[in-house]
Amino acid sequence: MALTRDSVPVIGRVVATETLPASPHQFHFWTPTATPIGIGAIVRVDGEDRTVFGVVLDARAYSDLVTPLHEVIGAEGDPGAAAPPTRRAEIRLWTAAVLRQEPEEPLQPVPLARVRLATPADVTLALRMDAYAQSEPRSAIPVGLYAAGGTRAPVWLDPDFLLGPESAHLNINGVSGLATKTSAVLFLLSAVFQHFPRGKGRIAAVCFNVKGPDLGFLDRPAALTPQDLEMYAALDVAPEPFDRVRFYAPYKADGVNLNTLRTHPALAGSVEPLVWGLREVLDYSEVLLNRDDIDAKADAFLDFLADRVVGKPFIDEWGGRHAVESFGDLERLFRAIFDGLEAAGGRDMWRTHHVATIRKVRNRLMNISTRCKGLVTDDADGNDLPFGAFEDRTVYVVDVAGVDQLGQDLVFTRVVSKLREHLERRDLGVEHVVAFVDELNKYAPADGPETYVRKMLLDLSERGRYLGLVLFGAQQFRSQVHRRVVGNAGTTVYGRMDMDELATPGYQILSPATKIKLATLPKGELMVRHPHFTQPVFVRFPRPASLQGRQGVEQFPPVPDVAFDDAVVRQLAALDRRVPAARVKDLIADRREDDVRRALLATRRARPHDVLAFFAARLGPAVRRQTIGDPAPGADVAPLRTVEDPYAP
Amino acid sequence: MARGLAREAARQPGGRPFAEARVVEGRDVRAIPVGEPVTGPEGMGFVDGIQRFAVEGHFGVTPVVRAQVAAAALERHGGALRCAARSVEEFLTVPRDRLTTDQWEALTDVGLPIQESDPGPRPHPLLDRWAAVQVIEQRRDRCEADAAARFLAARPDAWLVVDGGVTGLAAVRGADRAIGVVKSHETQFLEATDLEAALTLPAGSRSSAFVRRGAGGVEATSWYLRLWPWSEEDLLHGLARVERLTARGALDSADDVSRWLLAERSPVADRDPRWERLLYPMHHVEMYMRAEAGGWH
Ligand SMILES: Nc1ncnc2c1ncn2[C@@H]1O[C@H](COP(=O)(O)OP(=O)(O)OP(=O)(O)O)[C@@H](O)[C@H]1O
Numbered sequence: 001m002a003l004t005r006d007s008v009p010v011i012g013r014v015v016a017t018e019t020l021p022a023s024p025h026q027f028h029f030w031t032p033t034a035t036p037i038g039i040g041a042i043v044r045v046d047g048e049d050r051t052v053f054g055v056v057l058d059a060r061a062y063s064d065l066v067t068p069l070h071e072v073i074g075a076e077g078d079p080g081a082a083a084p085p086t087r088r089a090e091i092r093l094w095t096a097a098v099l100r101q102e103p104e105e106p107l108q109p110v111p112l113a114r115v116r117l118a119t120p121a122d123v124t125l126a127l128r129m130d131a132y133a134q135s136e137p138r139s140a141i142p143v144g145l146y147a148a149g150g151t152r153a154p155v156w157l158d159p160d161f162l163l164g165p166e167s168a169h170l171n172i173n174g175v176s177g178l179a180t181k182t183s184a185v186l187f188l189l190s191a192v193f194q195h196f197p198r199g200k201g202r203i204a205a206v207c208f209n210v211k212g213p214d215l216g217f218l219d220r221p222a223a224l225t226p227q228d229l230e231m232y233a234a235l236d237v238a239p240e241p242f243d244r245v246r247f248y249a250p251y252k253a254d255g256v257n258l259n260t261l262r263t264h265p266a267l268a269g270s271v272e273p274l275v276w277g278l279r280e281v282l283d284y285s286e287v288l289l290n291r292d293d294i295d296a297k298a299d300a301f302l303d304f305l306a307d308r309v310v311g312k313p314f315i316d317e318w319g320g321r322h323a324v325e326s327f328g329d330l331e332r333l334f335r336a337i338f339d340g341l342e343a344a345g346g347r348d349m350w351r352t353h354h355v356a357t358i359r360k361v362r363n364r365l366m367n368i369s370t371r372c373k374g375l376v377t378d379d380a381d382g383n384d385l386p387f388g389a390f391e392d393r394t395v396y397v398v399d400v401a402g403v404d405q406l407g408q409d410l411v412f413t414r415v416v417s418k419l420r421e422h423l424e425r426r427d428l429g430v431e432h433v434v435a436f437v438d439e440l441n442k443y444a445p446a447d448g449p450e451t452y453v454r455k456m457l458l459d460l461s462e463r464g465r466y467l468g469l470v471l472f473g474a475q476q477f478r479s480q481v482h483r484r485v486v487g488n489a490g491t492t493v494y495g496r497m498d499m500d501e502l503a504t505p506g507y508q509i510l511s512p513a514t515k516i517k518l519a520t521l522p523k524g525e526l527m528v529r530h531p532h533f534t535q536p537v538f539v540r541f542p543r544p545a546s547l548q549g550r551q552g553v554e555q556f557p558p559v560p561d562v563a564f565d566d567a568v569v570r571q572l573a574a575l576d577r578r579v580p581a582a583r584v585k586d587l588i589a590d591r592r593e594d595d596v597r598r599a600l601l602a603t604r605r606a607r608p609h610d611v612l613a614f615f616a617a618r619l620g621p622a623v624r625r626q627t628i629g630d631p632a633p634g635a636d637v638a639p640l641r642t643v644e645d646p647y648a649p
Numbered sequence: 650m651a652r653g654l655a656r657e658a659a660r661q662p663g664g665r666p667f668a669e670a671r672v673v674e675g676r677d678v679r680a681i682p683v684g685e686p687v688t689g690p691e692g693m694g695f696v697d698g699i700q701r702f703a704v705e706g707h708f709g710v711t712p713v714v715r716a717q718v719a720a721a722a723l724e725r726h727g728g729a730l731r732c733a734a735r736s737v738e739e740f741l742t743v744p745r746d747r748l749t750t751d752q753w754e755a756l757t758d759v760g761l762p763i764q765e766s767d768p769g770p771r772p773h774p775l776l777d778r779w780a781a782v783q784v785i786e787q788r789r790d791r792c793e794a795d796a797a798a799r800f801l802a803a804r805p806d807a808w809l810v811v812d813g814g815v816t817g818l819a820a821v822r823g824a825d826r827a828i829g830v831v832k833s834h835e836t837q838f839l840e841a842t843d844l845e846a847a848l849t850l851p852a853g854s855r856s857s858a859f860v861r862r863g864a865g866g867v868e869a870t871s872w873y874l875r876l877w878p879w880s881e882e883d884l885l886h887g888l889a890r891v892e893r894l895t896a897r898g899a900l901d902s903a904d905d906v907s908r909w910l911l912a913e914r915s916p917v918a919d920r921d922p923r924w925e926r927l928l929y930p931m932h933h934v935e936m937y938m939r940a941e942a943g944g945w946h
């Protein structure tokens with residue numbers, strides 16, 4: 001390591017007194033009043049036989065004035081009095097925390113020597129990035145540019161500590177609209193995709209879009225300023241949007257219009273429906289049944305349904321034969337049970353299950369099918385993320401912004417659990433997945449009742465890194481997120497912060513000056529904590545290269561919902577542009593919407609060569625409407641409101 | 650602010666309590682308002698010195714004193730002071746006549762210059778020490794004069810404020826640009842109504858000028874200047890005596906020089922008990938030299 005730095009100007013000198021001593025972890029230095037130094041600047045101290053790197057945490061200025069009263073007397077009470085002929089002796093005294101010492105042993109106090117601004121090479125050493133950023137091949141992910149006093153240096157994260165297995169997860173924090181949280185995550189994700197070493201395996205991201213159009217245009221380029229481009233170049237990241245993005249969104253209640261803001265015709269067909277059947281929902285019914293009033297009895301009944309009923313021929317006591325594949329089938333079974341019990345003189349037990357338990361479970365399950373109408377289908381099969389066929393460097397955006405909390409909980413739980421399962425079995429298609437959850441405070445709140453989603457996020461934050469499943473979480477107030485979820489994040493990023501938030505106990509370790517800096521951080525500047533960095537470091541990052549949600553909906557305004565038949569035409573046209581609209585409309589006229597939906601979904605899934613023929617075949621021969629008495633699920637099922645049902649509409 | 654003088658008042662003034670002077674501005678001494686304070690010319694200098702000493706040991710009962718004296722001239726540009734000339738001297742002082750040849754030789758082996766102090770009629774711990782201090786003060790005066798001379802030579806247009814009288818600078822080239830500011834009033838030059846007029850000057854006024862004669866017959870033109878209002882407890886509060894070598898123009902500039910000095914009231918040298926008559930730049934010179942000298946072993 002070259003320790004001579006004669007060409008770098010000296011900007012200060014370490015001072016130590018009995019009350020302000022230099023220690024192995026902290027030191028003080030003075031500079032002239034005009035200095036490029038500021039809070040967060042990295043400096044180096046060159047002693048005779050040791051070099052110390054430090055980061056400025058705090059600063060003071062004072063003069064030789066004993067009491068302010070003397071200043072008043074000197075100015076004869078007139079604050080506007082002419083400037084005195086001599087400026088008082090004054091000092092700029094800076095406090096710095098040690099980042100690294102060379103040699104590391106024996107650990108000694110910082111030498112009382114000259115102070116220089118760190119060069120880019122110094123920054124690499126000071127943040128201990130040399131171990132991974134200078135290895136061959138390089139294994140480092142750029143997070144932003146350190147900039148102080150004219151020095152600009154890339155700051156890298158260690159992939160082993162960001163994405164596992166050493167430590168993992170990232171949490172980002174800061175006030176709405178100013179902290180650039182979502183933007184920072186997107187930039188970092190680009191950096192991860194471009195710099196994650198090939199040798200460490202394939203990587204994909206699953207991003208839950210929980211807010212408006214936020215993540216709806218990740219495949220579209222954003223307008224970048226020359227400064228942004230310069231930063232991209234300095235960070236060695238190509239300023240390009242994500243080239244592989246798959247969008248998923250549930251339908252709206254009508255079952256044909258997608259519940260997303262990415263509906264502009266120019267983007268038609270780029271959003272896949274996210275549709276789940278009974279089996280998919282039942283496996284994760286814990287999500288819906290995680291309140292106190294759900295007990296072991298309900299669990300037992302659910303297990304019974306899952307093991308003995310769904311997907312198997314089932315014969316009830318009254319001779320009814322059931323093949324339960326869908327919510328509709330299940331509802332018929334429930335009816336049969338209730339009617340049978342009633343006919344038997346009001347018995348209240350059925351196969352060791354109390355009728356109250358059965359009603360409770362039925363209520364919850366049917367509730368899902370009404371509340372999440374566009375997400376769950378009456379059909380046996382749904383349309384899901386390509387678990388098992390995940391692709392390298394691909395972003396899977398799951399748009400749940402328009403879905404209510406129950407549906408969001410279900411989506412999170414199922415998607416994350418599936419990712420887990422597949423990663424455990426090593427058959428997902430990629431070895432690493434970043435799951436990005438915005439508004440983490442909503443899904444893993446610090447207080448409130450224990451929910452299944454929170455348990456799942458907690459489990460993910462605690463065990464995910466061994467599996468390659470990494471949580472990137474964002475929220476406005478870290479203090480409102482479950483402590484262990486944020487605590488397990490190996491890398492923590494802060495954007496502009498709220499003063500009240502900074503006053504909470506979690507921030508006590510930060511110096512007052514650092515807090516002020518955080519409370520006034522401009523857009524695009526962040527404070528990063530990472531296991532290799534002894535102290536937090538401030539960095540700048542460029543705007544994401546993919547189109548932001550707000551600009552996205554300006555450029556690609558969502559279209560209003562279309563009528564059922566038009567929506568069907570559009571979806572088929574997205575599969576094959578030659579499909580004639582009039583023919584489709586003729587085909588589906590007078591058909592039950594559910595049948596049409598089912599045929600449509602099957603066509604989407606099969607992606608047949610001849611779209612129209614396949615669709616027509618699935619639809620089957622025309623049958624007069626309303627000749628069949630089957631009710632649509634939920635349509636005529638009176639929601640049975642049990643007391644204190646938190647999910648009741 | 651500490652009333653330094655209240656403590657000192659009981660002390661018997663050293664040196665000469667009285668000396669002659671002749672009023673050269675009118676017949677009687679009166680108060681002359683000098684007008685608004687005006688910042689002195691850019692590049693103005695300020696000279697002061699420090700001294701410190703320690704008894705390093707004894708030959709029998711004869712003390713050996715080690716001393717360091719230093720002086721610096723700081724110049725002011727844009728309100729900031731920086732060093733323009735320095736002078737430092739370190740030495741031993743002993744009453745030589747009381748030492749044996751061996752003792753003297755042992756002392757010369759130390760390698761520091763030796764200044765002889767007055768042996769007095771016979772050993773006396775307090776008087777011996779006092780005699781050493783006399784030597785140290787003389788050397789310090791020389792040091793200050795040396796720094797002043799170097800400044801005046803290097804800055805042929807600059808004014809220089811010195812701590813104390815100016816008659817000692819008579820031989821220095823450019824000494825007509827020196828302004829002495831005397832804070833101690835141990836010697837009184839005026840009497841009767843003249844004295845009363847001088848000691849009861851209102852703030853912002855100076856006395857009529859008078860000429861006093863210093864060592865070697867050198868003449869200085871002098872006047873009192875009230876920097877801060879005096880109080881019933883202390884006539885000398887905020888009172889300085891200003892002097893310049895008597896020369897053409899010395900008298901004519903009394904108002905201008907006084908206004909410059911009035912401007913020096915701010916900032917207040919509030920770390921010094923004599924803030925009411927110590928100019929901040931002079932205080933700064935002292936701070937500078939103490940910092941510069943560092944620890945002394
Ligand atoms: N690197 C950057 N430099 C400057 N401005 C930026 C940068 N990144 C994002 N911005 C701007 O900052 C604003 C907020 O960004 P972003 O939406 O990422 O913030 P957020 O913290 O996620 O907000 P919210 O809490 O509302 O979701 C946007 O208008 C964006 O244009």
Ligand SMILES: [Mg+2]
Pocket residue numbers: 181182183438
């Ligand atoms: Mg955001």
